[in-house]
Amino acid sequence: MRTVEEHLQSVLAGVEPLSPLDVTLVDARGCVLAEDVTAPWPLPAFDNAQTDGYAVKASDLLAASDGKPVTLRVIDDVPAGYRASVEVREGSAIRVQTGAPLPEGAEAIVPMDWTDGGTAEVKVTRSIARGANVRRRGDDVPLGEVVCSRGTVLGPREIALLAAVGRGRVSVHPEPRVVIISIGSELVEPGMPLSPGLIADSNGVTIAAAVQEAGAIAYRVGPLPDDATTLLATLEDQLVRADMIVTTGGVSAGAYDTVKDVLSRLGTVEFTTVAMQPGMPQGHGTLGPDDTPIFTLPGNPVSAYVSFEVFVRPVIRRMLGHAQIYRPVVRAVLVDPLPSPAGRRQFARGHLAVEEGRYVVRPAGGQGSHMLGSLAQANALVVVPEDITEVKPGTAVAVLRLDQD
Amino acid sequence: MRTVEEHLQSVLAGVEPLSPLDVTLVDARGCVLAEDVTAPWPLPAFDNAQTDGYAVKASDLLAASDGKPVTLRVIDDVPAGYRASVEVREGSAIRVQTGAPLPEGAEAIVPMDWTDGGTAEVKVTRSIARGANVRRRGDDVPLGEVVCSRGTVLGPREIALLAAVGRGRVSVHPEPRVVIISIGSELVEPGMPLSPGLIADSNGVTIAAAVQEAGAIAYRVGPLPDDATTLLATLEDQLVRADMIVTTGGVSAGAYDTVKDVLSRLGTVEFTTVAMQPGMPQGHGTLGPDDTPIFTLPGNPVSAYVSFEVFVRPVIRRMLGHAQIYRPVVRAVLVDPLPSPAGRRQFARGHLAVEEGRYVVRPAGGQGSHMLGSLAQANALVVVPEDITEVKPGTAVAVLRLDQD
Numbered sequence: 001m002r003t004v005e006e007h008l009q010s011v012l013a014g015v016e017p018l019s020p021l022d023v024t025l026v027d028a029r030g031c032v033l034a035e036d037v038t039a040p041w042p043l044p045a046f047d048n049a050q051t052d053g054y055a056v057k058a059s060d061l062l063a064a065s066d067g068k069p070v071t072l073r074v075i076d077d078v079p080a081g082y083r084a085s086v087e088v089r090e091g092s093a094i095r096v097q098t099g100a101p102l103p104e105g106a107e108a109i110v111p112m113d114w115t116d117g118g119t120a121e122v123k124v125t126r127s128i129a130r131g132a133n134v135r136r137r138g139d140d141v142p143l144g145e146v147v148c149s150r151g152t153v154l155g156p157r158e159i160a161l162l163a164a165v166g167r168g169r170v171s172v173h174p175e176p177r178v179v180i181i182s183i184g185s186e187l188v189e190p191g192m193p194l195s196p197g198l199i200a201d202s203n204g205v206t207i208a209a210a211v212q213e214a215g216a217i218a219y220r221v222g223p224l225p226d227d228a229t230t231l232l233a234t235l236e237d238q239l240v241r242a243d244m245i246v247t248t249g250g251v252s253a254g255a256y257d258t259v260k261d262v263l264s265r266l267g268t269v270e271f272t273t274v275a276m277q278p279g280m281p282q283g284h285g286t287l288g289p290d291d292t293p294i295f296t297l298p299g300n301p302v303s304a305y306v307s308f309e310v311f312v313r314p315v316i317r318r319m320l321g322h323a324q325i326y327r328p329v330v331r332a333v334l335v336d337p338l339p340s341p342a343g344r345r346q347f348a349r350g351h352l353a354v355e356e357g358r359y360v361v362r363p364a365g366g367q368g369s370h371m372l373g374s375l376a377q378a379n380a381l382v383v384v385p386e387d388i389t390e391v392k393p394g395t396a397v398a399v400l401r402l403d404q405d
Numbered sequence: 406m407r408t409v410e411e412h413l414q415s416v417l418a419g420v421e422p423l424s425p426l427d428v429t430l431v432d433a434r435g436c437v438l439a440e441d442v443t444a445p446w447p448l449p450a451f452d453n454a455q456t457d458g459y460a461v462k463a464s465d466l467l468a469a470s471d472g473k474p475v476t477l478r479v480i481d482d483v484p485a486g487y488r489a490s491v492e493v494r495e496g497s498a499i500r501v502q503t504g505a506p507l508p509e510g511a512e513a514i515v516p517m518d519w520t521d522g523g524t525a526e527v528k529v530t531r532s533i534a535r536g537a538n539v540r541r542r543g544d545d546v547p548l549g550e551v552v553c554s555r556g557t558v559l560g561p562r563e564i565a566l567l568a569a570v571g572r573g574r575v576s577v578h579p580e581p582r583v584v585i586i587s588i589g590s591e592l593v594e595p596g597m598p599l600s601p602g603l604i605a606d607s608n609g610v611t612i613a614a615a616v617q618e619a620g621a622i623a624y625r626v627g628p629l630p631d632d633a634t635t636l637l638a639t640l641e642d643q644l645v646r647a648d649m650i651v652t653t654g655g656v657s658a659g660a661y662d663t664v665k666d667v668l669s670r671l672g673t674v675e676f677t678t679v680a681m682q683p684g685m686p687q688g689h690g691t692l693g694p695d696d697t698p699i700f701t702l703p704g705n706p707v708s709a710y711v712s713f714e715v716f717v718r719p720v721i722r723r724m725l726g727h728a729q730i731y732r733p734v735v736r737a738v739l740v741d742p743l744p745s746p747a748g749r750r751q752f753a754r755g756h757l758a759v760e761e762g763r764y765v766v767r768p769a770g771g772q773g774s775h776m777l778g779s780l781a782q783a784n785a786l787v788v789v790p791e792d793i794t795e796v797k798p799g800t801a802v803a804v805l806r807l808d809q810d
Contacts, residue, residue, distance in 0.1 A: 141777070
């Protein structure tokens, strides 16, 4: 029997971020940058007006006041996006819009509300310092600076800067395409009628949603019956589009072990037991010409979900290029007692909250691996070490947060 | 001049969650449930085997031990999804797969590894309690229980439960379709060549990414030149598909006020100044036959982004049906001094971190409203009240987190 760490190291071995792909900036949102982006020009790229107003010589306005406004001749009018056709000389001003290039000869921008807003002549009621209301070339970002480095997760603020330095596309690690196959003759697509003894396939939609939440693309296939021929054909079909395959179910001991039946003839999948609860039976390996990773998760819904969180999600996050591939773990005070199996690490469903400035966690309902009611109440997994069989209330425990990346 | 609160109340007035829409479970991920979902059957829906093994009468095994195994006749073999054809009687056992319905007459499931795994006869080496390894009908969720209530944000764990109670589709508040129009004759699509005096349109992609991050659908239009006819035609075109319109730029004082020019003839947009920095000039109202909300944000990139965060994002979150529409605000200790304008609430770019167990925040670089370099370094906005003109290092300040919902 493997430890959780041993199995985790085994499934992560050799996993690399997916090969970089050029995508548009908006499509890059949430992705990890695969290149260092440098500024091919400074920001701003040219001196420009910080406000709507008039470009002037500061020396013309030394004596300006409310009582004695100085009158300047307006010799041009420059919107943003255009350049002045003349230069500012003594006694003249050029009207400018915010963002317009600073006209030649101008020393400052007088804001509109220090003036009468005139178009042929303008009266200015205040003196002004040289450089006032001018954004200088390069005062935000110097030419050649690395504005976003490889490994950065791209959100709106990073995208703003990449756009400003002229990037329409960037190189990122793309989202892995994960094919999810649920297996079990008792499974029916959720929403379809159930005959006696059948149940709705919750694993397919649950793992698909968890894959999307991890930042990858989910393709659902199935539910498939417990039948080796069907599974084999499906795997061969799906390998073309998959960066990863995840199966759930089909791993019962004995006669109905469809997954082991098919995958012992194909690929490099190893079937192991991992010292954990839920989720003990685990399979992992690669398949097909591209060595596509495959995970075979147990069919009990809670076991499948917990196995996904503990083993599959870190692999997806690494394929996405994230440096931080694990969910955050916090210490919290356990409120209710929690029994735990000897020799296995327990991942108990729990609800984490902040009370009186500290984290507290409560086990969330029944811990049976078929119990989805308590899973839906949980926002965290309480991690109980292998050698502990009972955690008393008031004990500090490690808690894996399911609500944060 | 309005306060930030006054403008926020004004833009939120009358905003309701979008009308519910039926979507598939996977499409519902991240959405807010618009109905109470009750269990139309209990979970589990029938007594079933918790493990692979043999369904037995407990009374047959009272004397079973390693030294003296009890032999039972195996009278059927039931995979999950099927029902036994006979009932368990004294001296007999039925082999069952995990999840298979408990056969009539059976009192417990003997796990496979307490047996020799026989198919005609099975030797059992331990006694067993009645009810052992049986999942009882309803022990997870009773019939008729509300499993997910209106207002729940749907993640993988909620989707698992909804699937298990047989829902293939659920009613959620759909994502608003937000049309983003950037305006300014100086703007060029990022990645296209720039002539002197022109700049890349960063607002379009930034606000589009921020809209997506808020959970809505972004459609980018433009950049458009500062031209009333073009803007008018664009607005009329886009109204058909928009649940909200956001413009950036085109609001310079005086001659180039394209947005005010067009929207003073159309809709109910009010142009106001809000006592904040950045982001003072704000416009908001409704447009068209469906009273589509429209925001006219300033063109300075930082002003546009901060205005989006402070005013537009809460409106989007309310349209999505979220109860909690604001970003979390935490108290943090300011590390460096921060000057602030009198009479305006400042939203200064800052970098929030945890140091020695407490939140600390550092102003992130230059605070000019054109400075995207410091915006990309920020993960938070330091909120400085209107009456404060200087915050000293060591002061506790309110910090709006940009990295959490």
